[in-house]
Structures are given as structure tokens and as C-alpha cells.
Amino acid sequence: MNTFLFLAFSFVWLIFMVYAWSLSRRQQQLHAEIERLKRKLQSGERTDP
Secondary structure (H helix, E strand, O other), rough: OOOHHHHHHHHHHHHHHHHHHHHHHHHHHHHHHHHHHHHHHHHOOOOOO
16 A cells, blocks of 8 residues: 555656646746747837737
8 A cells, every 4th residue: 555655646746747847848938939029029020910
């Protein structure tokens, strides 16, 4: 029983770490997109939808 508890605990931590990594990647992508849009606004470039 102790082995199953350890495996379950490890699995939950693994899933949490993957989720945290995924959020970190998304935040980096959003930050890059915001910086790109800031540069576009500063240069006066216009985009049509």
C-alpha cells in the first residue's frame, strides 16, 4: 500500500510540474506578443483585421 501511495503522490507532482511548465511557456509567448504589439504601436504601423 505504501508503494501505491508513493506512486500516486509522484504522479500528482509530475502532472503539476507539467502544468506549471505549460503555464510558463504560455506566459512567455504572451509577453513576446505584447512586446511585438508595443513595437507596432510605437512605429505607427497599422494592421487591418
